[in-house]
Amino acid sequence: MSKQFPQAVRTMLCGFLFMFAAAAVQAQTTAKLPNVTILATGGTIAGTGATSTTTVGYTAATVGVQSLIAAVPEIAKVANVTGEQVFQIASENISDAQWLQLAKRVNVLLAQPNVDGIVITHGTDTLEETAYFLHLTVKSRKPVVLVGSMRPSTALSADGPINLYNAVRLAGTPEAAGRGVLVAMNDQIHSARDVTKANTTTTDTFRTSELGVIGYIQGGKPFFYRNVVRNHTLDTEFDVSKLDALPQVDVAYAYANVGDVAVNALVAAGARGLVHAGVGNGSLPAKTKPALVKARKDGVVIVRASRVGQGIVARNGEANDDELDFVVADTLSPQKARILLMLALTKTTDTKNIQRMFYTY
Incomplete structure (x- = not known):
């Protein structure tokens, strides 16, 4: 026994050393992973249906952020993830106050050195609007990625888990920094300024049909193919830190x-x-134009946009904007023109200055 005891001790010590070494390797690996915070706001990605084949008529915003993360254990291999439930709503109900709340929280988190990127889970109905609002108000070059799904979490072939995984990979990728707020859906990377929801139910609904996606995610790796040239994030003049409305x-x-x-x-x-969502090139119908002219004389800022969905609304094209003192939306959709005009009005009511903003952002 006396001869075996030292051997047993040596075996035990070797076992302890092996465990300590393994723990050290694991700690080192974890430390090398990016730190990504997931902010959950509800939506279909957090929705549940009555059966596994329920893809319409489901209930949105029922699953909490920790359950969303737990449903995709592969995320732990690519990022150190923390989750926070900012609010829990269907996105058609999002308000200006919640936009301000979300933007302020994002800016606080991104100012922390231990946060490398942020993912925001969101309902798809107004995802493009929230993304553009953040595109103009986030004050950091760190990646911010919005993600959602078209099928609830309980559905067969739910798209939420892979979309969330891809979004975390994208938010933790240094190459995503400085590109403004991004949208990761259906293995594609879109700029917040240009993307729109283009189909009521299909999983490929988010599209940048005219200008094109800025990249793809393949095998969990982002690939970028074009840059975002309009100013955004740190290069905007908008500061929401002291705004309450x-x-x-x-x-x-x-x-x-x-x-x-x-x-x-x-x-x-x-x-x-x-914002007047006009037909064609932002045309002003004869029965509507007098009301718009009067509204402008009464101090309301008028922006001519188009319901078409693509193309530039030409200044002094379908209306004499110089004479009417109107602003044109450039290529922004009416719903995104509304966002930029709201932020512009926190700075000025001068239409020439506001027009400059529409050509800048």
């Missing part, structure tokens, strides 16, 4: 035989800015 800006939609009812009602309801 945003100016009221509404959208009036044009169509055949449209009148002035919507414009007059929105102005009467207190709109400080109005």
Whole structure:
């Protein structure tokens, strides 16, 4: 026994040393991974359906952030992830106040040295709008990635888990830094400025149809193919840190035989800015134009946009914008023009300055 005891001790010591060495290697590996914070806001990606084949008529925003993370254990191999439930809503209900809350929280987190990137889970209905708002108000070059899904978490072939995994990989990638806020859906990388939801139900709904995606995610690795050239994030003049509310800006939609009812009602309801989603190249219908002209004379800033979805709204094209003192939306959709006008009105009411912003961002 006396001869065996030293051998047993040596075996035990070797076992302890092996465990310590393995723990050290694991700690070193974990330390090398990027630190990504997931901010959850609800949406379909956090939704549940009555059965595994329920892909419409499900309930959005029922699954918490920790459950979302736990459902994709592969994330732990590519990032040190922490989760935070900012709010839990279907995205058609998101408000200006929640945009401000989210932007402020993102800026606080990105200012911390132990946060390398942020992923925001979001409902798809207004994901493009939240993304563009953050694109203009985040004050960091660290990656911010919005992600959602078109199928609830309980559905067969749910797209949420792979979208979330890809978003975390993207947010932890140094090459994603300095590109503004990104959207990661369906293995594609979009710029927040240009992407839109283009289909009611299919998983390839997010598209940048005219200008194109800026990259792809293949095998969990991001590949970039074009840059974002319009100013964003640190290069904008917008600071929401001290804002508690945003100016009221509404959208009036044009169509055949449209009148002035919507414009007059929105102005009467207190709109400080109005985006006219015109037909074609932002044309002004004869029955609507007088109401828009009057609204501008009464101090409401008017932006001419187009409901078409692609192309530049030409200044002094379908209307004499110089004479009317109107602003044109450039290539922004009406819903994104509304966001930029809201932020612009926190700085100025001068239409020449606001037009400069539309050509800058």
